[in-house]
Each structure stands twice: as structure tokens, then as C-alpha cells.
Amino acid sequence: MESERDATVNLLRRAAWRLLGAALATLLVSCAQPSSAPLYLWENFPRQQYDTLLLPGLSPEQQIGAIQAHIEKARGLGASLPPGLRAHLGMLYLGMGNAEEARQLWHAEKLAFPESTRYMDQLLKRLGEPAKKAAST
Amino acid sequence: MKRLLIKAAGVALAIAFAGCATPPTAFDYSAFIQAKPASLLVLPPLNDSPDVKAPFSVWAQATRPLAEAGYYVLPVTLVAETFRQNGMDVAADIQDLPMPKLREFFGADAAVYLRIKEYGTRFVVFNSDTRVEVEARIVDLRSGQLLWQGKAVASSSEQQQQSQGGLVGALLAAVVTQIINTSTDAAYRYADIANQRLLGAPRPNGVLPGPRSPLFGKPPNTAAR
Numbered sequence: 001m002e003s004e005r006d007a008t009v010n011l012l013r014r015a016a017w018r019l020l021g022a023a024l025a026t027l028l029v030s031c032a033q034p035s036s037a038p039l040y041l042w043e044n045f046p047r048q049q050y051d052t053l054l055l056p057g058l059s060p061e062q063q064i065g066a067i068q069a070h071i072e073k074a075r076g077l078g079a080s081l082p083p084g085l086r087a088h089l090g091m092l093y094l095g096m097g098n099a100e101e102a103r104q105l106w107h108a109e110k111l112a113f114p115e116s117t118r119y120m121d122q123l124l125k126r127l128g129e130p131a132k133k134a135a136s137t
Numbered sequence: 138m139k140r141l142l143i144k145a146a147g148v149a150l151a152i153a154f155a156g157c158a159t160p161p162t163a164f165d166y167s168a169f170i171q172a173k174p175a176s177l178l179v180l181p182p183l184n185d186s187p188d189v190k191a192p193f194s195v196w197a198q199a200t201r202p203l204a205e206a207g208y209y210v211l212p213v214t215l216v217a218e219t220f221r222q223n224g225m226d227v228a229a230d231i232q233d234l235p236m237p238k239l240r241e242f243f244g245a246d247a248a249v250y251l252r253i254k255e256y257g258t259r260f261v262v263f264n265s266d267t268r269v270e271v272e273a274r275i276v277d278l279r280s281g282q283l284l285w286q287g288k289a290v291a292s293s294s295e296q297q298q299q300s301q302g303g304l305v306g307a308l309l310a311a312v313v314t315q316i317i318n319t320s321t322d323a324a325y326r327y328a329d330i331a332n333q334r335l336l337g338a339p340r341p342n343g344v345l346p347g348p349r350s351p352l353f354g355k356p357p358n359t360a361a362r
Contacts, residue, residue: 039205039349050197050325052214054190056221083204084212091215115176115209118244123215 041079043070049088060092067092083113087120099127164342166357169284172277175348176209178216178245181228182271183252191256192228194328195271199251199336206338207350211245240278247284249336250274254288257324268292269327271335275344285344289335291327 048063067089074081090105103124110120179199182192196217200210219242225231232250239248254270272288338346339355346352 036351039207042201046198046201046329049200049212049214050193053193053197053217056214056218082200083209084200084215087212088214091212091218109212113209116211116244119211119215119242122242122244123219 039080040082041070041074041077042082043073045070045082045085045088049084052088052092057095060095064089064092064096081112083116084109086112087116087123094127103127162342164285164287164357166285166345168277168282169275169345170357172247172280172282172284173348174208174246174275174277174284176211176245177203177247177249177275178211178239178243178278179203179213179249179251180232181217181220183228183232183250184256185252185254186256188257188324191253191324191328194325195251195253195256195269195332198325198329198332199249202333202336202338203249203344203347205350206336206344207347207353209349211243216243236276236278236281245278247275247277250276255290256328258293264294266292266294267323267327268294269324269331271328271331273335287335287343289331291330291334293323293327 044066048066051058052063067085070085071081071089073079086105087109090102090109093099093101093105106120106124106127109116179196182195184192196213200213203210220226220231225234236248239245250273252272254272255268256270258265258267268290269292270288270290272286274286275284276282277284334340336344338344338350339352339357345357346355
């Protein structure tokens with residue numbers, strides 16, 4: 001008799017704990033920001049921008065390599081590149097004297113984000129963009 | 138014993154509701170909703186802290202939360218270069234530039250004006266407190282109208298003073314402490330957290346989701362329901 005009572009008590013106690021657990025879970029789920037999938041694959045892009053802002057023009061080669069790897073990874077995953085990544089990479093290339101690569105990347109930024117058109121056109125103008133070439137090469 | 142169960146149910150309900158407390162006043166989003174900005178120009182932050190790296194850290198890390206919120210954010214490194222080439226490298230001067238000029242050159246719909254109130258680690262007797270506090274205003278460059286403003290803090294001592302709700306706050310603080318212990322550039326990490334809280338969407342009284350967000354056009358998140 002006594003043991004049966006104990007069993008009931010244990011059962012109730014366990015139910016109580018489970019209820020508390022469920023409440024905590026509800027709290028975490030309901031109050032967390034809806035964590036829908038990120039729109040972009042970021043990798044180290046914020047840090048790379050920080051480094052560039054901190055020490056402008058410092059050894060672009062290393063960042064170029066890392067960002068090219070980032071682009072490859074995004075391609076493999078079918079993920080989108082964040083706003084500004086192509087434009088930033090273009091600036092790094094320009095820092096190494098490769099204006100043609102910069103031009104192509106700034107056009108790519110425009111294509112991916114038409115919102116950037118005005119600014120990219122300003123930069124391209126300053127680069128001395130030659131008359132629009134056909135997309136043959 | 139049934140009473141225990143009932144009591145537990147009561148506590149459980151209380152916990153479930155406690156975390157979602159409503160912020161005191163709802164932000165007036167009418168100008169924001171009407172303006173529908175799609176592209177944002179984040180200007181170099183004003184810096185009230187003694188750390189000269191603070192503006193670069195906060196500036197560089199403002200892009201991600203805004204882009205994930207659904208906006209096109211103009212590339213800050215190129216924007217910095219543009220200002221530099223025009224002989225401007227003082228944030229206060231840049232933030233004073235006339236809006237039609239900014240709009241004309243950068244083509245952005247709105248500008249984000251940031252001010253760093255605090256950035257860095259303070260050492261006290263038994264402990265250290267790393268704290269980053271940032272204020273933001275989003276202003277429409279076409280009309281000059283203020284669309285949104287807010288501020289956010291991230292601190293290593295959030296266990297004691299978390300304002301957003303006990304349990305989640307404590308859990309978050311634990312995570313945050315862990316991050317910090319493995320990091321050397323502590324304030325940089327906290328700037329990321331502060332920026333996410335400040336500029337991420339959707340958040341209570343926060344920035345509205347932009348056109349590239351699946352949440353674009355949904356009613357603003359001013360209060361928990």
C-alpha cells in the first residue's frame with residue numbers, strides 16, 4: 001500500500017518536472033528571434049572589412065585568396081554572397097593594380113544587387129570605364 | 138500531491154509568459170513604412186569611447202545585421218575610400234554632409250547614423266566588464282525624415298543587469314561569457330552582439346525588415362502578443 005502511494009507521488013512529481021521543462025522550452029522557442037535561415041554566407045567578411053578599415057591597403061593578396069575561397073564555398077553550397085563582397089574584392093584587386101578585375105567585380109555587384117547601381121557607376125566612371133564592351137570576353 | 142502538479146502548472150505558465158514582457162512604448166513606424174528604403178548607407182560612427190578602433194569595429198559589423206534584415210548595405214570599405222579620396226576622414230564632418238549630396242553620389246535611400254557611447258573593457262576590483270553601447274538613427278536621404286532610432290548594449294556582466302528577461306538573459310549571458318573567454322579582442326565580439334541587437338530584424342521596436350527579407354511588409358514587431 002505504502003509503496004503504491006510512493007509510486008503515485010513519484011509519477012506526479014515527474015509530471016510536474018516535465019511540465020516545467022515544457023514551459024522552459026516554450027519560453028526559449030517563443031521568445032527567441034525567429035531564426036530563419038540566413039540570407040547570405042558571411043564567412044569572415046565582417047572581419048575582413050574591419051581589417052581593411054583599420055589598415056587600408058595592407059597586403060590585399062591574403063584577403064583576395066580568402067575571399068576567392070569564400071566565393072567557391074558559396075557556389076558549392078548554392079548560397080548567396082553578402083552585399084558588398086564583390087565590390088570589396090574589386091577594390092582589393094584595384095589596390096594591386098588590376099583595374100580590369102575591379103571593373104568586372106563592380107559590374108557583378110550591380111548585377112547581384114541593382115540597389116548598388118548608382119554607386120558602382122560612380123566608381124566605374126572614376127576608373128575610366130571604356131565604352132561598354134559586348135559581353136564577349 | 139495533485140496540488141504539486143497544479144502549482145507546477147502555475148509556475149510553468151508564469152515562466153512561459155514572463156520572458157515576453159512588452160517594451161514600454163511602441164515605436165511609431167509610419168514614416169518608416171511609408172518610405173520603404175531598400176538601400177542603406179552606413180556612415181562612419183561617431184565615437185565617444187577612448188578606443189580608436191571602435192568606429193572601425195562597429196562600422197564593419199553593422200553590415201551583417203542590416204543585410205540579414207533585408208537591406209542592401211553599401212560596402213563600407215569602399216565608402217571609406219570614397220570619403221578619403223575626397224579629403225574627408227572625420228566622422229563628425231561626414232555625418233554633417235548634406236543629405237542630397239549623399240543621395241546623389243551613393244544612390245542610397247537612407248543613411249544610418251551611428252554613435253558609439255561605450256566601447257571597451259573596464260577593470261574593476263575582482264572582475265572586468267567589457268561593454269559596447271551604440272545608438273543609431275536611420276534617416277531617409279530623399280526626404281530628410283527620421284525613420285527609426287534606437288540603441289543597444291552588450292556587456293560581459295549581463296547576468297546581473299539583463300533587461301530583456303531573466304532566464305533567456307542568463308542563458309545568453311552564459312554563452313556570451315564563454316565567447317569572451319576564448320577571445321582576445323573582447324570588445325570586437327561585443328560590438329557584434331550590440332549591433333545585432335541594435336540593427337537586426339525583427340526585434341521589438343527595432344529596424345523593420347527590408348525588401349530582401351521574407352518578413353518584409355509584415356506588421357512591425359512592437360509588442361509581444
